[in-house]
Amino acid sequence: MTPLRIISSGNYCEPVTSDPPELKALVKDIVGTHVRRIGRFIQLALIGAGRCAAGERIPPDTAVYLASARGDLEVTLAVFDQLFRESQAPKPLSFINTVSNAACFYTAQQLQLSSRSSFVCNRYFAFESALQLAQLDLERGQVKAALVGVVDVVVPPLDRHRAHLGIAADVTPGEASHWLWLGDAGATFAASDVILAVEQHADYGALMKWLGTLTLTADTLISGGQFLNDPDLASIQREIGVRECFDYRSARAYYDSQSSAAVGDFLGRAAAGSQLLHINADPRGRYSAFMVRKGRGAENESG
Amino acid sequence: MSAAYFIGASMHTVLGRGFPASIEAVRRAPSSPQRTLAEFAQQQHSVPYRLLSDDHPVDVERRLYRVLETVVEDALQAAGLTSVERAGVGLFMGSSSADISVAEARYRRELKEHTDAVALAGSSSLGNLAAWLCRKFDFRGPDFSFNTACTASANALVYADAMVRSGRLRHALVVGVELFNVITAMGFHGLQLLASGNMKPFDRTRDGLVLGEGCSALVLGPEPRGFGTFRLRGAGNICDTHSVSAAHPDGSTIAAVMGAALQSASLAAEQIATIKVHGTASLLNDEAEVAGMKRVFATLPPLCALKPFIGHTLGACGLNELLLFCAAAQEGFLIGTPGICASDSDLGVTLNQQACPLEPGNYMLNFFGFGGNNTSLIVSGDKV
Numbered sequence: 001m002t003p004l005r006i007i008s009s010g011n012y013c014e015p016v017t018s019d020p021p022e023l024k025a026l027v028k029d030i031v032g033t034h035v036r037r038i039g040r041f042i043q044l045a046l047i048g049a050g051r052c053a054a055g056e057r058i059p060p061d062t063a064v065y066l067a068s069a070r071g072d073l074e075v076t077l078a079v080f081d082q083l084f085r086e087s088q089a090p091k092p093l094s095f096i097n098t099v100s101n102a103a104c105f106y107t108a109q110q111l112q113l114s115s116r117s118s119f120v121c122n123r124y125f126a127f128e129s130a131l132q133l134a135q136l137d138l139e140r141g142q143v144k145a146a147l148v149g150v151v152d153v154v155v156p157p158l159d160r161h162r163a164h165l166g167i168a169a170d171v172t173p174g175e176a177s178h179w180l181w182l183g184d185a186g187a188t189f190a191a192s193d194v195i196l197a198v199e200q201h202a203d204y205g206a207l208m209k210w211l212g213t214l215t216l217t218a219d220t221l222i223s224g225g226q227f228l229n230d231p232d233l234a235s236i237q238r239e240i241g242v243r244e245c246f247d248y249r250s251a252r253a254y255y256d257s258q259s260s261a262a263v264g265d266f267l268g269r270a271a272a273g274s275q276l277l278h279i280n281a282d283p284r285g286r287y288s289a290f291m292v293r294k295g296r297g298a299e300n301e302s303g
Numbered sequence: 304m305s306a307a308y309f310i311g312a313s314m315h316t317v318l319g320r321g322f323p324a325s326i327e328a329v330r331r332a333p334s335s336p337q338r339t340l341a342e343f344a345q346q347q348h349s350v351p352y353r354l355l356s357d358d359h360p361v362d363v364e365r366r367l368y369r370v371l372e373t374v375v376e377d378a379l380q381a382a383g384l385t386s387v388e389r390a391g392v393g394l395f396m397g398s399s400s401a402d403i404s405v406a407e408a409r410y411r412r413e414l415k416e417h418t419d420a421v422a423l424a425g426s427s428s429l430g431n432l433a434a435w436l437c438r439k440f441d442f443r444g445p446d447f448s449f450n451t452a453c454t455a456s457a458n459a460l461v462y463a464d465a466m467v468r469s470g471r472l473r474h475a476l477v478v479g480v481e482l483f484n485v486i487t488a489m490g491f492h493g494l495q496l497l498a499s500g501n502m503k504p505f506d507r508t509r510d511g512l513v514l515g516e517g518c519s520a521l522v523l524g525p526e527p528r529g530f531g532t533f534r535l536r537g538a539g540n541i542c543d544t545h546s547v548s549a550a551h552p553d554g555s556t557i558a559a560v561m562g563a564a565l566q567s568a569s570l571a572a573e574q575i576a577t578i579k580v581h582g583t584a585s586l587l588n589d590e591a592e593v594a595g596m597k598r599v600f601a602t603l604p605p606l607c608a609l610k611p612f613i614g615h616t617l618g619a620c621g622l623n624e625l626l627l628f629c630a631a632a633q634e635g636f637l638i639g640t641p642g643i644c645a646s647d648s649d650l651g652v653t654l655n656q657q658a659c660p661l662e663p664g665n666y667m668l669n670f671f672g673f674g675g676n677n678t679s680l681i682v683s684g685d686k687v
């Protein structure tokens with residue numbers, strides 16, 4: 001595939017042990033204005049995307065790809081309870097915001113973008129799905145740049161939220177919004193942080209066949225997504241001969257789209273020139289993988 | 304980059320299950336919509352809804368899966384995929400409400416049994432339906448669930464087409480589904496967007512929309528098969544940030560998305576033989592849509608509207624209307640809506656009135672959704 005340049009990343013990730021924190025002030029601080037009548041899901045999208053822009057003017061022809069396993073759970077649950085417990089019809093804006101791409105709308109509006117937007121869901125490969133769509137559009141020249149993000153929201157009470165996520169009572173849930181600003185790597189390939197590959201495979205055999213085609217340098221690290229079990233990760237690591245694992249999950253609160261945190265964490269901690277191979281799985285034995293390389297920086301670029 | 308042809312399809316709407324019944328129905332004038340009851344807590348409201356033919360909303364916890372399974376199986380059979388080809392299928396799902404109808408029914412049943420019932424318990428992923436279909440049919444390709452309001456299944460088609468054309472997938476299955484649910488019914492009731500009679504897009508007497516149920520499936524593949532030579536020639540998608548619930552009234556963003564589709568298809572506006580309008584029959588959106596078309600087309604080609612027949616099937620309307628349009632085109636005619644926007648409306652356009660011959664060519668189909676998501680498709684093709 002055509003490598004994708006990672007222009008920047010923006011992240012928000014907080015464990016939630018009681019009521020989630022108020023986000024209005026943070027949103028205003030990041031996007032520079034008070035955005036009215038939006039819920040936490042949209043607030044989180046604005047925080048992550050805004051941090052990704054980091055005060056820069058993102059070109060208007062940048063497309064937005066937002067993914068989530070569950071969408072705007074907060075507003076959807078509120079509408080359910082208003083209707084079936086309180087016997088009230090949904091308020092117009094609440095109803096409109098049950099369509100999760102409302103978060104794409106506010107992100108594009110606040111960052112003044114006027115290109116494509118997509119909201120896509122996948123229970124196990126949310127981030128990887130958005131990345132695949134962005135990669136497809138960038139490769140075909142349909143868009144020149146892409147903002148790729150995931151959002152996970154916590155809706156208290158925490159016991160009920162844990163039930164929605166299917167996690168144990170002693171697991172701490174978290175809220176997250178992870179975003180990447182991507183463009184064509186072009187001539188800056190060696191210097192830039194890049195996504196080298198985004199792949200999905202039907203089964204273990206197909207994954208291993210693809211891995212066999214890769215050139216894995218000595219400074220390649222491997223990490224397993226939250227839905228890949230440890231024995232499978234160990235087996236893959238052994239078969240492809242990668243020495244070291246990259247851990248970005250052990251101190252992290254639980255949310256559905258943890259894969260998306262791997263990129264930012266890796267770029268923040270890894271040595272220049274090193275690569276990360278990230279592999280995730282779903283319960284049906286399908287695999288999703290992406291590969292990231294940390295750039296050497298402009299000053300080290302030769303020829 | 305190879306082509307991606309429409310090689311097998313199926314649909315189920317108020318017009319019937321399968322294409323023969325649907326084609327027969329659209330040769331006549333649209334029927335009057337029925338009303339159905341949206342019941343919640345101790346209340347009930349009557350709302351206009353075009354429900355699926357011969358499968359009304361009873362046994363709601365199982366109905367969605369039954370409808371989906373039948374439509375998808377019919378499409379796969381029409382495409383003639385082998386078991387090996389089926390296993391490699393990538394699934395592209397478009398829906399606004401996904402399995403909300405099931406979650407509602409389950410929650411209402413559980414609330415009757417105990418007051419501490421939890422909504423969406425065990426069913427809180429918008430990817431549930433795609434995951435269910437993958438298990439049911441043993442698809443092992445990737446699955447994507449698009450949730451972009453009324454453009455969802457149109458956008459699903461755009462990416463399915465791209466995946467096949469790029470060679471990443473040999474076959475892709477696009478599915479659009481929208482079934483009756485109380486949240487949607489009461490949401491549109493609250494927005495005061497529901498019509499008192501039938502939908503009359505662009506007509507002076509338009510007064511809103513009628514919701515519709517629909518489920519459709521389309522298989523894409525690299526060589527033409529049963530569904531003629533129809534293929535997606537180009538597409539545009541643009542996020543309109545004017546308003547979360549309405550397109551920019553000056554038509555500029557709608558013109559931009561149609562322009563993007565034409566550019567993607569390498570076509571000039573004059574090469575479009577007809578336009579399938581979105582046509583929600585609401586004042587603001589109709590004004591914006593007509594203004595957008597007039598910006599792009601010096602002379603408008605014939606316009607056809609399909610929602611008067613099947614209602615607004617929301618996230619599924621992209622695929623439902625595309626397949627209905629193509630099925631009629633395959634039979635050589637453009638669908639007409641007698642009596643709806645027959646003479647110049649206040650917007651200065653008319654809709655095609657009677658079924659009339661349609662030559663092979665390039666057809667534009669427009670879809671605009673909440674959240675500013677606007678999509679324009681250009682389909683080309685000929686009958687076999």
